[in-house]
Amino acid sequence: MxxxxxxxxxxxxxxxxxxxxxxxxxxxxxxxxxxxxxxxxxxxxxxxxxxxxxxxxxxxxxxxxxxxxxxxxxxxxxxxxxxxxxxxxVDDLLFEPYIRMHFQPIIKPDGEIFAYEMLSRFVDKDGNRIFPDVMFPAAKMRGRTFALDRICRIHAVRQVKRLLPNQRAFINFIPTAIYSPEFCLKTTTDLAHALEIDSKRFVFEVVETEQVKDTDHLQSILKYYQDHGFQYALDDVGSGYNTLNFLKELKPPYIKLDLAFVRDVDTDVEKQRVAKEILNLRDAFGAMALAEGVETIEEFHWLKQAGFDLFQGYLFGKPESEPLIKSSIDIVAL
Incomplete structure (x- = not known):
């Protein structure tokens, strides 16, 4: 059924x-x-x-x-x-032919491309672009958020074959779009295994972490991913996060510092405090800290010196329709 x-x-x-x-x-x-x-x-x-x-x-x-x-x-x-x-x-567009995957690099401190965030973009039947801020609200109004989230996840999993063998894929999902992990995620996990790709290359990223209310439900989703060999990340983490205990309970392998706290972090003392707090949490349970939304070399230098493990942002590359053919970005030339 x-x-x-x-x-x-x-x-x-x-x-x-x-x-x-x-x-x-x-x-x-x-x-x-x-x-x-x-x-x-x-x-x-x-x-x-x-x-x-x-x-x-x-x-x-x-x-x-x-x-x-x-x-x-x-x-x-x-x-x-x-x-x-x-x-x-929107009902007629909830199929893979109308999704166009975009790739944004996530790098290590030395510029090596560690992963890509997989970002879904959409077109209509005439090939005209539909922006996410139009597609997702329309799907929500129609009660199609679950269907849209599922088809985006499935399409993203298929695209991992386009990455270099050692690169990971950060794939977004909306926790409230998962009714039952065992039912709703089975197609996604079965496809990933069928493609014979190492499960550790898949990092399922919680979208709108700040807005999660039912933490027990989120934990059941993350446990399902973990039990099937996949990893997960929490995004948009910062001082406004509901409780530090929530992070400690979930123990995510990856924590993404919200871009609001990355912007001008090299000069803003309060943002520096938040960034260091994230690093302390990382050390507490052996995670990796990822700074997203890096746009200036000054932000990058401060975050790198502070000890962040991974970096993402326009400074290193915008989302593109193809992953880069090279395995690293020349950070010296930035």
Whole structure:
């Protein structure tokens, strides 16, 4: 049975209706052989049925206090239903042919390319670029975040063959887009093993670490990756992070210092304090500290001298459609 969170099949849409509205529309809908299931003041139907229902509610001025829910996501006001409909274009693009992988190098202090962050970009059916800040909100509005996250992960895993044999791949994932690790991640991990690539070359990176609320759920995801031989990283780590205990419990092999604390770190004493705190945590459980968003040689020199292990940013290379053919970046020439 396909998971409703990952599939791009038809949606189930539920409406929360009060007694007055439900009693008023029930007979009308029944006479029209309307596809529906009613339980406890909630009516569930498919997408076409939902469109017809909303049209009827608006025509009869019965929209007050009505909410709708896509599959089992958050409840939304009926006023958002038009946005949901307008975002339907994203459904047709949740396939690998519409993803274009970009690669941004992650280097060691001596310039050797240690890894690439794999960044998904998108095109429409005419080949026109769709930026992530358009694609992901549209997918969220349609209840397709799970499907989008999954297809991006799968596509990224396939692209690891394009890297040099000793290079790792940092692959982003959204923790809230994983309903059940055993179910949602099986395709990803099975594909990685089928490609016969060393599991340690895959580093699954938590997107929006700061916003993770359900730490038990995140731990179950990371344990699943770890049990299958993969590594993981926490991104956007800084002084605003929820608790230091969270980091200590998870013991990630890689910690990425948020670019907000990298910017001007060579002159900002408070940012230097945060950077050093990350290094102390790294030493506490043997992780590697990665500074992301490095843009100036001064930032790089300070972070390198402080003891960071890995570096990423425009100073070393922007995301490109092809990984570099060389194995290192000449940091002396920067």
């Amino acid at each position: 396909p998971c409703p969170h990952c599939t791009i099949a038809g949606q189930n849409i539920t409406f929360s209706l009060n007694d007055t509205i439900l009693n008023f529309i029930h007979k009308h809908l029944t006479q029209r052989d309307f596809p529906m299931n009613i339980h406890d003041h909630r009516l569930t139907t498919h997408e076409q049925g939902a469109r017809e229902l909303v049209d009827f509610l608006e025509a009869m001025d019965l929209t007050t206090d009505v909410e709708f829910q896509i599959n089992n996501y958050d409840w939304l006001p009926l006023a958002d239903f038009k946005d949901y409909q307008d975002a339907s274009w």
